[in-house]
Amino acid sequence: MQPIAVDAMGGDNAPTAIVAGARRAHEERGIPVVLVGRPEEMGDVGDLDVIEASEVIAMDADPGSSVRTMKDSSLVRAAEAVRDGRASAMVSAGNTGATMASALLRTGRISGVARPAIATPIPGPVGEPTVLLDAGANAECRPEWLVQFAQMGAVFSTARFGIERPRIGLLSIGEEAGKGSPLVKETWGMLDAVDWDALGAEWIGNVEGRDLMGDEADVVVTDGFTGNVALKSVEGAAKNIISALLGAFDSSDEAREGAAMLLPALAPLYERFNADSYGGAMLLGTKGVCIISHGSSGDVAMVNAISIAAEMVEGDLVGKIGKAVAD
Amino acid sequence: MQPIAVDAMGGDNAPTAIVAGARRAHEERGIPVVLVGRPEEMGDVGDLDVIEASEVIAMDADPGSSVRTMKDSSLVRAAEAVRDGRASAMVSAGNTGATMASALLRTGRISGVARPAIATPIPGPVGEPTVLLDAGANAECRPEWLVQFAQMGAVFSTARFGIERPRIGLLSIGEEAGKGSPLVKETWGMLDAVDWDALGAEWIGNVEGRDLMGDEADVVVTDGFTGNVALKSVEGAAKNIISALLGAFDSSDEAREGAAMLLPALAPLYERFNADSYGGAMLLGTKGVCIISHGSSGDVAMVNAISIAAEMVEGDLVGKIGKAVAD
Numbered sequence: 001m002q003p004i005a006v007d008a009m010g011g012d013n014a015p016t017a018i019v020a021g022a023r024r025a026h027e028e029r030g031i032p033v034v035l036v037g038r039p040e041e042m043g044d045v046g047d048l049d050v051i052e053a054s055e056v057i058a059m060d061a062d063p064g065s066s067v068r069t070m071k072d073s074s075l076v077r078a079a080e081a082v083r084d085g086r087a088s089a090m091v092s093a094g095n096t097g098a099t100m101a102s103a104l105l106r107t108g109r110i111s112g113v114a115r116p117a118i119a120t121p122i123p124g125p126v127g128e129p130t131v132l133l134d135a136g137a138n139a140e141c142r143p144e145w146l147v148q149f150a151q152m153g154a155v156f157s158t159a160r161f162g163i164e165r166p167r168i169g170l171l172s173i174g175e176e177a178g179k180g181s182p183l184v185k186e187t188w189g190m191l192d193a194v195d196w197d198a199l200g201a202e203w204i205g206n207v208e209g210r211d212l213m214g215d216e217a218d219v220v221v222t223d224g225f226t227g228n229v230a231l232k233s234v235e236g237a238a239k240n241i242i243s244a245l246l247g248a249f250d251s252s253d254e255a256r257e258g259a260a261m262l263l264p265a266l267a268p269l270y271e272r273f274n275a276d277s278y279g280g281a282m283l284l285g286t287k288g289v290c291i292i293s294h295g296s297s298g299d300v301a302m303v304n305a306i307s308i309a310a311e312m313v314e315g316d317l318v319g320k321i322g323k324a325v326a327d
Numbered sequence: 328m329q330p331i332a333v334d335a336m337g338g339d340n341a342p343t344a345i346v347a348g349a350r351r352a353h354e355e356r357g358i359p360v361v362l363v364g365r366p367e368e369m370g371d372v373g374d375l376d377v378i379e380a381s382e383v384i385a386m387d388a389d390p391g392s393s394v395r396t397m398k399d400s401s402l403v404r405a406a407e408a409v410r411d412g413r414a415s416a417m418v419s420a421g422n423t424g425a426t427m428a429s430a431l432l433r434t435g436r437i438s439g440v441a442r443p444a445i446a447t448p449i450p451g452p453v454g455e456p457t458v459l460l461d462a463g464a465n466a467e468c469r470p471e472w473l474v475q476f477a478q479m480g481a482v483f484s485t486a487r488f489g490i491e492r493p494r495i496g497l498l499s500i501g502e503e504a505g506k507g508s509p510l511v512k513e514t515w516g517m518l519d520a521v522d523w524d525a526l527g528a529e530w531i532g533n534v535e536g537r538d539l540m541g542d543e544a545d546v547v548v549t550d551g552f553t554g555n556v557a558l559k560s561v562e563g564a565a566k567n568i569i570s571a572l573l574g575a576f577d578s579s580d581e582a583r584e585g586a587a588m589l590l591p592a593l594a595p596l597y598e599r600f601n602a603d604s605y606g607g608a609m610l611l612g613t614k615g616v617c618i619i620s621h622g623s624s625g626d627v628a629m630v631n632a633i634s635i636a637a638e639m640v641e642g643d644l645v646g647k648i649g650k651a652v653a654d
Contacts (some may be wrong), residue, residue, distance in 0.1 A: 006394055016581060027450070047384070053635030071538070075591050088491035104432075125567050125570060125571035125574070136500060139500060139507060139508050140508060140509065151550050162648075167586050170554075171556060172556075173463060173466060173551070173552055173555040173559075179466075180466060180552065181466050181467060181552045183465065184552075185419070186596045193394035202458035208555075208556070208559045208565055209555070209556045209557065209558065209559030209560035209561075209562070210559040210562055210564075210566070211562070211563065212443065212560055212563060212564070213563050213567040214563060214567060215570075222556075223535065224500070225499075225500055225508045225511075225553070226552070226553055227538045228500040228536070229500060229535070229549075229553055229556065229560075230536065230557060230559050231536065232500075232535045232536030232537040232558045233537070233539055233556075233561045233562045233564070234536075234540060234564040235536070235537055236535075236536055236537030236538065236539060236540050236561070237540050237561040237564035237565050237568075238564050238568055239537070239542040240451050240452050240541060241452075241565055241568050241569070241600070242568070243452060243542075244596050244599075244600075245467070245572070245593075248589065248592040248593050248595075248596055249592070251592045252592060253586050254591070254592075254593075255589050255591070255592040256586075257585075257587065257588055258585040258586065258587070258588025258589040258592075259589060260585070261581050261582065261584055261588070262575065262576065262582050262585040262586060262589070264579075264581070264582070265575040265576070265578045265579060265581075265582040265585075266572075266575050268575075269571050269572070272571075273568070275388030286342075291425070302532060302636055310472075318357075320469065
């Protein structure tokens with residue numbers, strides 16, 4: 001396997017935590033990795049190879065224009081390494097839009113894919129995470145794109161979480177077929193007409209926001225505007241509730257003592273709900289595996305992201321998506 | 328004050344818990360209440376008056392056709408009592424769409440209001456709840472409706488939570504003005520042109536899903552499709568996290584002991600995050616105060632809903648909304 005290209009300059013903790021995670025993925029798990037960025041800022045990279053890139057696209061930079069003008073940026077160079085076959089996948093905790101744009105512009109779309117989508121796993125208390133897509137790549141969508149998102153999401157759910165017969169839901173505001181926006185109503189009919197058996201998946205109709213963390217569906221399809229709002233609503237609720245809990249746990253000596261006794265019971269939940277455990281979101285539909293990690297990623301998140309990238313390359317995710325949308 | 332009309336037949340716990348809550352609101356808080364529904368099913372209503380209604384609109388019935396055909400239903404009779412001045416407000420934990428439709432068809436819209444909207448308070452760990460609207464009344468919206476939602480939401484935030492200068496945000500997928508769907512982009516410009524000072528409010532631009540439980544905005548405006556998805560995403564996340572926590576609390580003797588020690592610290596959080604504390608959502612824009620309580624409402628939720636209804640009547644919410652949209 002060609003190495004995983006890791007954008008050493010992207011993310012709130014770059015480059016230190018990114019390089020540390022990349023080294024751990026290589027040294028502890030034997031995954032081939034190549035770092036992309038400014039070698040002079042990376043510190044000790046151990047045995048890892050480096051692809052030099054002199055520019056860094058800022059977290060808040062405009063994605064389109066950055067990727068067009070900063071041709072020697074770590075993101076663009078990472079995407080070029082994938083395009084040229086020197087790397088088998090790219091991973092970045094940097095600017096989400098620029099990661100997407102560089103992958104799209106340099107490696108291009110899989111034949112037959114109209115639009116790539118961001119697939120984000122949302123963990124819940126029971127079962128495997130639900131894959132939400134599009135989580136923000138396309139603010140406006142056509143119904144036929146959503147059908148492809150569903151096909152790509154089904155393939156990803158099987159490849160990533162081992163779901164044998166992923167249940168596909170369409171995000172709406174009521175379970176009945178007639179409920180929702182015009183986009184949802186039109187998409188419902190098209191999804192209902194797909195031969196999901198042939199793809200090894202199951203179409204379950206409309207689902208609601210409450211099902212994102214539940215165990216009703218394995219793949220939830222929506223446009224990138226609604227998906228991004230829903231994802232951030234879930235993330236914000238989780239963050240605010242957990243922060244309120246941590247405050248309560250630390251509010252008195254008695255509470256601190258009680259919290260300490262609960263620690264063994266809470267640790268597995270922390271692991272399950274922690275975004276770092278999942279390594280980030282996946283861009284589906286481009287000719288190359290591309291993982292978009294949280295900006296706040298530390299070394300553990302990077303180890304997981306790189307491991308998942310390697311797994312998706314070995315499982316031929318790109319080839320399987322191409323086949324699913326062509327069928 | 329004319330009494331608050333309470334739909335005794337609506338909700339998962341109707342009529343027992345609804346009647347119990349109505350009696351408590353009257354007996355403990357001195358609020359005038361009239362029950363609407365089937366007297367023979369209500370049990371002991373104490374001193375409360377009853378408006379008889381022989382039909383009950385089921386929780387899952389089609390709202391429009393139910394309201395049109397079931398003219399002697401508790402919801403339609405409650406709305407008529409408000410229209411005829413025999414009641415000053417209506418409260419129901421029944422079918423949301425039918426509650427909305429009966430209020431809209433019987434009492435009508437406030438002059439100048441294009442579309443009523445459902446305003447739902449979302450509590451967070453800090454500060455007063457954020458008012459989200461439209462939480463589901465209108466799956467498709469025009470930009471000018473969203474401007475009115477913002478005006479109505481500002482009035483409601485002040486009346487309901489005492490916010491002196493409510494901060495108005497537009498729900499989008501990025502904070503910059505250019506981010507979002509075509510509806511958001513067009514609405515942004517219209518909201519930016521409103522004289523918010525004159526209304527005693529402040530326009531803060533785009534906000535994101537993560538801000539719904541945060542303390543960034545007091546009023547968050549969106550279309551009813553996005554709003555309903557976001558609300559249910561937040562509710563689902565909260566429910567799933569809390570259910571996972573309760574499972575952990577009960578997973579061993581040590582955990583149970585720790586949880587017992589944490590109880591005093593957790594009780595205020597439970598109160599703060601419990602939907603029952605807020606009595607439900609409010610339909611804004613109709614000629615009458617209309618509260619749409621959670622279907623799962625018990626007697627405490629009903630006491631709170633009836634109290635809030637009385638408070639909104641006394642504060643002339645309807646008159647203030649009429650003034651805000653006319654200015």
